[in-house]
């Protein structure tokens with residue numbers, strides 16, 4: 001039985017249709033990431049699953065049960081928000097146990113669950129502190145802990161790392177991945193960060209303008225993007241798009257070429273003029289013009305390449321993608 005099934009879900013606010021015909025299946029234990037540009041409807045979709053918004057049409061099933069009219073508190077879900085939403089006047093232990101107290105769970109059981117969650121999230125030393133005495137990363141771990149103790153059927157996480165700085169985002173991302181493994185939980189995670197999507201997901205759902213563009217594993221989406229939008233959205237630096245007529249006269253399609261699959265090649269078919277060079281230490285990103293088209297090339301290692309230099313570039317034709325415009 002699927003942990004979550006969405007069947008032809010629509011959501012409109014007044015005349016504005018924000019979700020259009022969304023059908024998704026999530027298996028028990030899967031980590032599913034909703035990804036897409038700002039405003040594409042990711043949070044709204046999560047809120048429809050949570051029951052914080054009502055679907056205008058379509059069906060939401062959790063654990064095989066139709067939940068369209070079931071209130072959020074009865075859906076067996078726990079949600080983690082970007083803003084942490086901790087109670088400032090409660091210490092960490094009480095923040096984590098409040099929902100359980102309200103549900104009437106016994107004191108002994110609460111103590112056990114809080115202890116287990118704080119061990120997993122390395123919060124044991126902070127249980128007596130108040131949110132104002134914690135770093136951003138610790139606060140977010142408490143917010144996650146508050147979800148964990150409830151032992152939900154489904155975790156819903158809405159951009160939980162957006163408020164953290166770059167280093168903390170990486171470490172907290174790893175903690176979430178490890179938590180997912182330890183709990184064997186079903187998690188749905190919203191982000192506009194494609195690195196988070198690629199590194200965390202078993203399955204990525206790419207949304208654009210309220211519609212599903214493609215569903216697949218990270219490598220399926222990277223290797224076989226269904227269209228130009230998905231191709232350009234996943235991968236960093238983003239895929240290059242060039243008219244196929246550059247290589248073959250009369251071809252009206254668009255070529256997609258990933259920056260990491262282009263290399264310096266004296267006999268290569270593309271001649272390019274360097275505009276800008278980004279030295280990253282381990283990699284060098286070269287932004288160059290091929291005729292009037294901008295191309296990003298990602299070279300492994302360090303290269304003494306300067307603006308205005310002329311380069312000849314090659315690629316393996318097997319790595320090309322072709323799209324209809």
Ligand SMILES: Nc1ncnc2c1ncn2[C@@H]1O[C@H](COP(=O)(O)OP(=O)(O)OP(=O)(O)O)[C@@H](O)[C@H]1O
Pocket residue numbers: 013016018036037038039040041042043044045192
């Ligand atoms: N309560 C509301 N009333 C009217 N329009 C809304 C409401 N909530 C969201 N929207 C609109 O729905 C669209 C989708 O919003 P949503 O927050 O789901 O996008 P998102 O993909 O999560 O974006 P972001 O990455 O910026 O958070 C947006 O155009 C937004 O303005």
